[in-house]
Amino acid sequence: xxxxxxxxxxxxxxxxxxxxxxxxxxxxxxxxxxxxxxxxxxxxxxxxxxxxxxxxxxxxxxxxxxxxxxxxxxxxxxxxxxxxxxxxxxxxxxxxxxxxxxxxxxxxxxxxxxxxxxxxxxxxxxxxxxxxxxxxxxxxxxxxxxxxxxxxxxxxxxxxxxxxxxxxxxxxxxxxxxxxxxxxxxxxxxxxxxxxxxxxxxxxxxxxxxxxxxxxxxxxxxxxxxxxxxxxxxxxxxxxxxxxxxxxxxxxxxxxxxxxxxxxxxxxxxxxxxxxxxxxxxxxxxxxxxxxxxxxxxxxxxxxxxxxxxxxxxxxxxxxxxxxxxxxxxxxxxxxxxxxxxxxxxxxxxxxxxxxxxxxxxxxxxxxxxxxxxxxxxxxxxxxxxxxxxxxxxxxxxxxxxxxxxxxxxxxxxxxxxxxxxxxxxxxxxxxxxxxxxx
Amino acid sequence: xxxxxxxxxxxxxxxxxxxxxxxxxxxxxxxxxxxxxxxxxxxxxxxxxxxxxxxxxxxxxxxxxxxxxxxxxxxxxxxxxxxxxxxxxxxxxxxxxxxxxxxxxxxxxxxxxxxxxxxxxxxxxxxxxxxxxxxxxxxxxxxxxxxxxxxxxxxxxxxxxxxxxxxxxxxxxxxxxxxxxxxxxxxxxxxxxxxxxxxxxxxxxxxxxxxxxxxxxxxxxxxxxxxxxxxxxxxxxxxxxxxxxxxxxxxxxxxxxxxxxxxxxxxxxxxxxxxxxxxxxxxxxxxxxxxxxxxxxxxxxxxxxxxxxxxxxxxxxxxxxxxxxxxxxxxxxxxxxxxxxxxxxxxxxxxxxxxxxxxxxxxxxxxxxxxxxxxxxxxxxxxxxxxxxxxxxxxxxxxxxxxxxxxxxxxxxxxxxxxxxxxxxxxxxxxxxxxxxxx
Numbered sequence: 084x085x086x087x088x089x090x091x092x093x094x095x096x097x098x099x100x101x102x103x104x105x106x107x108x109x110x111x112x113x114x115x116x117x118x119x120x121x122x123x124x125x126x127x128x129x130x131x132x133x134x135x136x137x138x139x140x141x142x143x144x145x146x147x148x149x150x151x152x153x154x155x156x157x158x159x160x161x162x163x164x165x166x167x168x169x170x171x172x173x174x175x176x177x178x179x180x181x182x183x184x185x186x187x188x189x190x191x192x193x194x195x196x197x198x199x200x201x202x203x204x205x206x207x208x209x210x211x212x213x214x215x216x217x218x219x220x221x222x223x224x225x226x227x228x229x230x231x232x233x234x235x236x237x238x239x240x241x242x243x244x245x246x247x248x249x250x251x252x253x254x255x256x257x258x259x260x261x262x263x264x265x266x267x268x269x270x271x272x273x274x275x276x277x278x279x280x281x282x283x284x285x286x287x288x289x290x291x292x293x294x295x296x297x298x299x300x301x302x303x304x305x306x307x308x309x310x311x312x313x314x315x316x317x318x319x320x321x322x323x324x325x326x327x328x329x330x331x332x333x334x335x336x337x338x339x340x341x342x343x344x345x346x347x348x349x350x351x352x353x354x355x356x357x358x359x360x361x362x363x364x365x366x367x368x369x370x371x372x373x374x375x376x377x378x379x380x381x382x383x384x385x386x387x388x389x390x391x392x393x394x395x396x397x398x399x400x401x402x403x404x405x406x407x408x409x410x411x412x413x414x415x416x417x418x419x420x421x422x423x424x425x426x427x428x429x430x431x432x433x434x435x436x437x438x439x440x441x442x443x444x445x446x447x448x449x450x451x452x453x454x455x456x457x458x459x460x461x462x463x464x465x466x467x468x469x470x471x472x473x474x475x476x477x478x479x480x481x482x483x484x485x486x487x488x489x490x491x492x493x494x495x496x497x498x499x500x501x502x503x504x505x506x507x508x509x510x511x512x513x514x515x516x517x518x519x520x521x522x
Numbered sequence: 523x524x525x526x527x528x529x530x531x532x533x534x535x536x537x538x539x540x541x542x543x544x545x546x547x548x549x550x551x552x553x554x555x556x557x558x559x560x561x562x563x564x565x566x567x568x569x570x571x572x573x574x575x576x577x578x579x580x581x582x583x584x585x586x587x588x589x590x591x592x593x594x595x596x597x598x599x600x601x602x603x604x605x606x607x608x609x610x611x612x613x614x615x616x617x618x619x620x621x622x623x624x625x626x627x628x629x630x631x632x633x634x635x636x637x638x639x640x641x642x643x644x645x646x647x648x649x650x651x652x653x654x655x656x657x658x659x660x661x662x663x664x665x666x667x668x669x670x671x672x673x674x675x676x677x678x679x680x681x682x683x684x685x686x687x688x689x690x691x692x693x694x695x696x697x698x699x700x701x702x703x704x705x706x707x708x709x710x711x712x713x714x715x716x717x718x719x720x721x722x723x724x725x726x727x728x729x730x731x732x733x734x735x736x737x738x739x740x741x742x743x744x745x746x747x748x749x750x751x752x753x754x755x756x757x758x759x760x761x762x763x764x765x766x767x768x769x770x771x772x773x774x775x776x777x778x779x780x781x782x783x784x785x786x787x788x789x790x791x792x793x794x795x796x797x798x799x800x801x802x803x804x805x806x807x808x809x810x811x812x813x814x815x816x817x818x819x820x821x822x823x824x825x826x827x828x829x830x831x832x833x834x835x836x837x838x839x840x841x842x843x844x845x846x847x848x849x850x851x852x853x854x855x856x857x858x859x860x861x862x863x864x865x866x867x868x869x870x871x872x873x874x875x876x877x878x879x880x881x882x883x884x885x886x887x888x889x890x891x892x893x894x895x896x897x898x899x900x901x902x903x904x905x906x907x908x909x910x911x912x913x914x915x916x917x918x919x920x921x922x923x924x925x926x927x928x929x930x931x932x933x934x935x936x937x938x939x940x941x942x943x944x945x946x947x948x949x950x951x952x953x954x955x956x957x958x959x960x961x
Contacts, residue, residue: 094694154690155691156690156694157691161695162696243948244822248595248822248949251593251594252596253595256600256601257599280948284949370814372816375809376691376692377684377816380687380690386947388947441945492946506884506930507879507883507931508825508929508930509679509686509719510683510687510723511723512686512723
């Protein structure tokens with residue numbers, strides 16, 4: 084017998100440019116199943132469950148909800164709350180019973196999958212029938228068991244596009260310059276690695292430093308010093324979270340400079356600290372550019388593949404939940420055929436390599452699968468060492484091969500019509516009414 | 523008798539997202555006139571003239587040059603060289619005579635118009651027949667005698683779009699936060715003012731501080747303090763060049779903090795300095811975001827009106843030069859009818875006001891005119907005080923009324939086809955062969 088009741092959807096953790104595409108995927112799919120009476124949303128994730136701020140997604144205007152495809156940030160509100168205590172779990176159960184929640188979809192990263200996992204286990208223990216499914220989402224791309232995570236590709240597209248545009252701009256002059264781009268990523272360097280895609284335009288970074296490799300300041304300076312005689316403009320991509328051999332972060336180098344010019348710990352991240360050190364050591368013009376929140380909020384540049392897959396992972400979650408699946412997270416599987424280029428072409432992307440990479444990107448296909456929540460919760464997937472060059476200052480073409488299809492345009496993208504900006508040239512965000520559920 | 527010979531085009535000063543659209547406008551128009559034998563470009567502005575790095579634009583692939591519409595940065599190379607000495611002028615004349623340059627188009631801002639003006643005067647003095655026309659370009663929008671400058675609107679579109687997207691993202695959480703956006707603009711606050719357009723999306727800044735108004739730190743803090751009790755997320759836009767009553771820049775406040783935490787003069791601009799002060803005084807989470815070079819390089823988000831007008835100002839320059847005009851800069855004139863909304867709606871942009879503004883934007887029309895170079899050279903147009911509110915912490919709707927049409931989409935934009943990104947989702951920049959002219 085099929086489970087009948089209401090579906091509750093909630094968002095958690097850092098937003099992405101396509102996070103709300105998953106909301107639409109869940110909503111439109113859930114409406115197709117008679118087993119699901121209402122589609123509810125908790126405002127601000129688990130916090131909204133606990134304080135019963137629950138609204139009815141099903142009563143939202145279709146015109147407004149379709150804009151979710153191009154609305155960044157958590158349209159349902161997000162939280163960083165981690166379910167800990169037994170009383171928290173009991174409170175969630177009481178709310179679920181009150182609102183007859185029989186399907187629960189939680190959209191988030193490693194922490195959120197932990198919440199999901201705890202709830203699924205608890206509901207089983209207390210014999211409460213509720214299908215719990217995790218919907219993956221993180222720009223960091225660090226969830227295990229999935230080929231990649233919704234949100235990552237759009238951030239990668241923003242990073243590589245803007246890095247290429249700024250590099251083209253900066254080579255307008257004849258004077259020497261170094262630009263250090265600081266890119267998000269706590270322990271995993273997927274986003275910093277995506278800077279390499281800019282090479283497809285002919286204007287990419289010279290070096291890329293990932294947190295997967297211990298950062299060596301002297302080697303960093305000698306890498307750059309060695310290239311200075313050959314190029315006037317040097318472009319460096321660094322992850323925000325580079326760590327030194329002794330375990331400290333690069334930002335801890337503040338105050339360590341020979342001239343002791345760095346006085347303030349809170350000002351500036353890794354990019355700014357490294358730029359200041361380079362400026363002092365090499366006596367040249369150095370500029371630090373931090374992509375900051377822009378890289379996760381730029382829905383105007385969202386990848387079409389990413390927007391589509393973000394929609395589909397949530398749609399798949401609904402379908403599986405209705406089939407009776409629980410305690411799983413949806414994964415994205417890459418069709419083997421789409422991963423054609425296994426050889427490494429080295430750092431130089433000549434025209435032939437670019438052409439082959441673009442062909443491989445067009446052959447990209449994906450499908451969806453499931454993994455136990457317990458296997459995903461609190462785990463982190465790092466960039467494989469084999470995808471980082473030996474010197475530890477760049478990625479290999481294998482990474483480009485992996486990443487490029489994800490930022491690509493879809494040939495027949497049926498969501499295209501809804502993706503238009505307004506006639507006034509500005510974004511057209513979804514504004515949900517958020518009609519609270521009253522019982 | 524018409525002047526017959528070659529046309530030389532060059533770029534100078536800071537690039538814009540649509541700077542190369544003007545190159546295409548000049549090239550395609552010049553080819554229509556038999557009086558113009560060849561279309562040459564000097565590589566890196568006046569520097570390329572003086573060292574004779576001159577290439578033939580006319581031999582470039584049409585497919586490559588059409589990409590100029592979506593290529594940021596100076597495709598012909600830029601410079602910051604200011605013509606000073608008599609020997610410089612004589613050298614330019616010698617090169618012009620050698621290459622039979624009879625038409626000279628210089629694309630730039632106030633400084634470049636000074637170069638243009640000096641050359642026009644000098645050529646007249648020495649009786650060398652060469653038509654000199656200035657083609658306007660600056661993201662700062664500070665050239666006098668023109669309604670606005672090509673390049674400004676695209677930067678304004680990037681700033682307002684990204685400010686809206688980040689604001690939407692930041693309101694995902696329930697916690698308190700202040701975000702300070704630092705926006706370019708040396709003495710003129712046009713770009714910082716453009717942050718106001720984000721209000722059309724419903725997610726705009728709470729305060730905007732322009733360099734046209736003396737910056738008062740105490741008032742700034744009390745402005746923000748007053749709003750904190752009402753809103754959890756506060757968004758502030760500041761120009762990079764805010765000045766204090768005593769003439770110092772806001773960045774000079776570094777080292778003045780009571781806890782003396784600011785040790786390093788070179789780290790951080792106005793946004794970061796103000797964020798640090800707010801963090802310390804208000805004891806809350808404050809984040810500084812600097813748009814840096816992104817705001818002028820983001821050709822992926824270039825305004826259609828801007829791309830079109832950048833093309834047309836150069837096309838008009840060619841037409842006027844062939845007619846015998848010299849010593850002038852091209853100006854953009856706004857059709858009176860398109861400037862319908864003269865009343866001020868105040869800071870609140872409710873739905874009715876948004877609707878009226880959008881209608882006015884669609885009625886926008888422009889034409890082109892001429893102004894003496896001498897009247898433009900080294901002058902600066904600031905944001906009128908009447909377009910800034912009395913408290914000096916915002917712009918009026920009159921400014922939005924002026925700016926909004928410039929970022930809008932064109933209903934029938936015949937350049938649309940060429941504006942597509944590549945199928946791989948990344949930009950498709952123009953790569954000129956730069957075949958040097960050999961004589």
